[in-house]
Amino acid sequence: DSGVTQTPKHLITATGQRVTLRCSPRSGDLSVYWYQQSLDQGLQFLIHYYNGEERAKGNILERFSAQQFPDLHSELNLSSLELGDSALYFCASSVALAGSADTQYFGPGTRLTVL
Amino acid sequence: QQPVQSPQAVILREGEDAVINCSSSKALYSVHWYRQKHGEAPVFLMILLKGGEQKGHDKISASFNEKKQQSSLYLTASQLSYSGTYFCGTESSGNTPLVFGKGTRLSVIA
Numbered sequence: 512d513s514g515v516t517q518t519p520k521h522l523i524t525a526t527g528q529r530v531t532l533r534c535s536p537r538s539g540d541l542s543v544y545w546y547q548q549s550l551d552q553g554l555q556f557l558i559h560y561y562n563g564e565e566r567a568k569g570n571i572l573e574r575f576s577a578q579q580f581p582d583l584h585s586e587l588n589l590s591s592l593e594l595g596d597s598a599l600y601f602c603a604s605s606v607a608l609a610g611s612a613d614t615q616y617f618g619p620g621t622r623l624t625v626l
Numbered sequence: 627q628q629p630v631q632s633p634q635a636v637i638l639r640e641g642e643d644a645v646i647n648c649s650s651s652k653a654l655y656s657v658h659w660y661r662q663k664h665g666e667a668p669v670f671l672m673i674l675l676k677g678g679e680q681k682g683h684d685k686i687s688a689s690f691n692e693k694k695q696q697s698s699l700y701l702t703a704s705q706l707s708y709s710g711t712y713f714c715g716t717e718s719s720g721n722t723p724l725v726f727g728k729g730t731r732l733s734v735i736a
Contacts, residue, residue, distance in 0.1 A: 617667040
């Protein structure tokens with residue numbers, strides 16, 4: 512158990528819908544990262560928040576947005592869902608900023624299925 | 627820029643050794659190694675920070691050649707539990723996100 516929690520574990524929805532994925536980092540960690548992993552694909556970095564502020568964006572679609580709240584939990588919002596958005600979504604947390612060679616601890620993931 | 631991992635997949639018998647390579651076209655600040663079992667979260671193995679640094683974890687070790695911008699993960703006397711996909715993640719200097727390679731699928735059979 513990494514100490515990172517993600518809810519829900521599974522999510523099945525229809526195209527065009529909007530969903531929210533939630534992540535609670537390990538106690539004391541200020542950074543939250545979101546990744547998308549499609550079937551048999553690697554981990555695609557989406558976005559990074561540090562202490563409530565957005566620090567870096569990766570391959571994140573405009574239909575996707577995220578935020579980190581004062582209690583440091585984070586939410587990833589996915590809207591106008593398409594079949595291709597079906598994937599495992601992981602969040603990870605670390606103590607420090609990216610580029611500081613800090614270990615990232617991954618949550619169990621949310622499996623999103625868009626029908 | 628995404629690091630390149632090789633091989634893409636490897637099958638070993640228990641007790642055999644394997645090497646997984648990770649190379650980048652950019653200067654690297656650090657290399658991170660993770661293992662992911664099917665349907666589970668990636669699990670941290672180790673970070674390498676300095677050129678030439680080697681780290682070990684049980685029978686899994688890694689090296690980092692800063693000049694060549696490469697890292698290698700060494701698995702010795704492999705066990706069934708080593709099966710999974712191994713990812714390297716690289717950081718360039720500065721405030722840059724970790725970029726993962728596409729992974730190497732390792733299967734250990736009895």
